[in-house]
Each structure stands twice: as C-alpha cells, then as structure tokens.
Amino acid sequence: MKLAFIFLYLIFSLHVESNVEKCHKNMVAIQNNLTLSRSILKVHCVSKDDDLGDHFLRFQDVAYNFSFHDSLLITRFKCILWKGANLEYHQNFTAYQGGAYLKCGKFNSWEARDDGIYFSRNREPMKLMYIWDKY
Ligand SMILES: *[C@@H]1O[C@H](CO)[C@@H](O)[C@H](O)[C@H]1NC(C)=O
Ligand SMILES: *[C@@H]1O[C@H](CO)[C@@H](O)[C@H](O)[C@H]1NC(C)=O
Ligand SMILES: *[C@@H]1O[C@H](CO)[C@@H](O)[C@H](O)[C@H]1NC(C)=O
Numbered sequence: 001m002k003l004a005f006i007f008l009y010l011i012f013s014l015h016v017e018s019n020v021e022k023c024h025k026n027m028v029a030i031q032n033n034l035t036l037s038r039s040i041l042k043v044h045c046v047s048k049d050d051d052l053g054d055h056f057l058r059f060q061d062v063a064y065n066f067s068f069h070d071s072l073l074i075t076r077f078k079c080i081l082w083k084g085a086n087l088e089y090h091q092n093f094t095a096y097q098g099g100a101y102l103k104c105g106k107f108n109s110w111e112a113r114d115d116g117i118y119f120s121r122n123r124e125p126m127k128l129m130y131i132w133d134k135y
Pocket of ligand 3: 044080093
C-alpha cells in the first residue's frame with residue numbers, strides 16, 4: 001500500500017516536472033527600426049504584476065525583450081512606445097495577451113517603423129498594426 005503510494009507520487013511528480021520543462025517561456029521583443037528619423041525609441045511595458053520601467057533603444061539596437069510564463073490569471077502586457085525628437089509621437093497597445101489556457105513558447109515581436117508599429121506572431125511576416133499618435 002505504502003509502496004504503491006510512493007510509486008504513484010513518483011509518476012505524478014515526474015509528469016509535472018516534464019510538463020514544466022516543456023512549457024517554454026513566452027517572449028515579447030521590441031525593436032527600433034526608425035529608418036528615416038533614426039529617433040530614439042522609448043519603451044515602457046507593464047502587466048498587472050510587473051512594471052518593467054523605461055527603456056531607450058537606439059536605431060537598430062538589439063531588440064529589447066522580456067520573457068515570462070503565463071500566470072493562472074490571464075497574463076497581459078501593455079506597452080507604450082514613444083518616438084520623435086521630443087518623443088512627441090506615441091502609441092499604447094497590448095503587446096501580449098494570454099488566454100483562458102496557459103500558453104507556452106509564444107513569440108510576439110513588435111517593430112517601430114517610421115509609419116507605425118508592426119507586429120509579427122511566431123516569426124510570421126510583419127504587419128502594420130498601429131500608426132503613431134501625436135501629442
Ligand atoms: C526596417 O523597416 C523597413 C521599412 O521602413 C523594412 O523594409 C525593413 O525590412 C525593416 N528592417 C528590419 C530589420 O526589420
Ligand atoms: C533578447 O535579449 C537578449 C539579451 O538582451 C539577447 O541576447 C537576445 O538575442 C534577444 N532575443 C531576441 C529574440 O531578440
Ligand atoms: C493607454 O490606453 C488605455 C486605454 O486604451 C488608457 O486607459 C490609458 O490611459 C492609456 N495610457 C497612456 C499613457 O496613454
């Protein structure tokens with residue numbers, strides 16, 4: 001009886017561990033590709049639990065990225081991007097939206113271009129999602 005219990009426990013914990021291993025973190029990457037203006041890109045992302053602070057990216061700097069596991073409550077990261085000599089252009093959008101089930105290994109890539117903010121999910125081609133608002 002006791003042995004069977006230990007055996008079941010082992011099977012269970014192995015199963016849980018291998019599932020955790022298989023669930024790769026989700027990632028959001030943000031890139032400055034402001035080809036014409038070569039403006040600084042300011043980025044600020046927040047979720048319910050985390051404030052990731054201000055980040056400043058120069059033209060074609062390596063992407064700013066962050067990764068995370070979905071939480072049981074729906075995970076959502078909202079970001080604001082600013083560009084322009086006086087950061088007078090901005091846009092505010094949801095950079096990652098979790099669902100009712102926990103997602104693994106999702107890759108949301110955002111790229112700031114002169115005409116707007118482009119998006120690619122899981123390395124698909126970039127699509128224009130938002131244009132810049134001026135203050
Ligand atoms: C940068 O943006 C230009 C369009 O403005 C686009 O043609 C080019 O593919 C982009 N480069 C990268 C590395 O995404
Ligand atoms: C994410 O950031 C790390 C460190 O800043 C960098 O080494 C890595 O290449 C980045 N990955 C992507 C996909 O941008
Ligand atoms: C971002 O957008 C949301 C709703 O779309 C709004 O409530 C919030 O004030 C905006 N934040 C900024 C800094 O623009």
